[in-house]
Amino acid sequence: MQRTLVKDAHNSTEPRDSILLQGWVRTRRDSKTFSFVELNDGSCLKGMQIIVQNTLPDYEALMHKAGTGASISVGGKLVASQGAGQKWEVLADTFEIIGEADASYPLQKKGHTLEFLREIAHLRPRSNLFGAVFRVRSRLAYAIHQFFQERGYFYVHTPVITASDCEGAGEMFRVSTLDADKPPRAEDGSVDFARDFFERQSFLTVSGQLEAETFACALSNVYTFGPTFRAENSNTSRHAAEFWMIEPESAFLDLFGNMDLAESFVKHLVADAREHCAADLEFFGKFVDKGLNARLDFVMQRPFQRCSYTEAIEILEKSGRKWEHPVKWGDNMQSEHERFLAEEHFKCPVTVYDYPKTLKPFYMRVNDDGKTVRAMDVLVPGIGEIIGGSQREERLDVLRENMAAHGLAEKDYWWYLDLRKYGTVPHSGFGMGFERMLMFVTGVANIRDVIPFARTPGSADF
């Protein structure tokens, strides 16, 4: 007989004489003449209640083995439940233990801390919370492709190993096949990377942006969606050394069009999760973040606020707040400032744009004032920056000046400069941290809990 997923069994419109369910025991409650076994197969949050009568052969031995964590295969009838907690339940005709789980099985019926569950990252997807998180993660990954594909964007696979540094994006992990103990040396004593695998220094990518720009300047609208790496020693709940990023790049689009795209993108993802992961989101609202539903409502209903960096600084100066880090024009906005804008002043996602040129990388388009660039950051309540983007500098002469000002050698970026040399166009793009978006949608507060196997400084288990 073919296996039915618990999710589909719950969606059944009528009883079934014969059904096969396979999954893992979450909990068992014994009676004198029968046992309740809750079977979960991960297809949805809810498990299926199995009724096992003591008339089944080997009943005692079977139930003894069917503890929390054991894998089982159950054949029986899908019938309307007599109990109040569920519509359907299964009366078992056959009950087979596939794999036992003894008393050392670490997941219990009762609550665990997230810190403990991180230590058993290989088992935590079997918990309610992490099952829900990773179902939502899967769904949103799908929704990302859907959003862009429906708008005529092409999916570009930018390289994971790169020799170019997307300047400003942070420290990089070196990729090398040289002997770490005895690397070849050049005459001046430095490591001779000309004898490395790629015959030059190479790294894991920090961003696919520069490569995506080349494709936007050919296919018009493209996006990347893949892993990126930062070797920063960042120890916060919002940073990981390996994370996934979505980077759309659009030709003939200015900064404000870019903001429109970012806003509809965020709204699409929230709406999609709500439509397709309703039970999981309800769970988050109940057990993870009581304010989640209200916050998501807010995001869906209101247009994102927009204010220039200069206006934002004025708002912060006039707020009457005492800041741990004083604010003045020309300084980076700190977490406390971003949080104030999104959480207290505007009380919704805010797009801040036109940042001082000195704070931003070389590729951002310089405004007519000569002091600011066409950069934008989308700040959301609770998370902070979820999107960073810009209109790119399409004027060859200005780009060269910026590179010189940043101390960058033109020969290292010859192909990037070619995009401006041959048929240059105004274009814009942004990067969204996938995990940060997941944190926003699920209410989960730590980035380590929305990525299957987190890589953070000092930690790369599993």
Place this chain on the structure above:
RNA sequence: UGCCCGGUAGCUCAGUGGCAGAGCAGGUGACUGUUAAUCACUUGGUCGCUGGUUCAAUCCCAGCCCGGGCAGCCA
């Protein structure tokens, strides 16, 4: 990287300079269409590691290790 908090049973935690505690989990039994079932009994300990102070350290001190929070950097 800096500042702060923590590490005691499988899990969540309390506690004390003088015999190591609870709830849950596990085990045994009872009871029951239960649903984080309930009730009774019960097994279970390198009190993170190393050193110091002390008659005596899980407790006080120092160093180290590990986890977490916040900040910086950023997505």
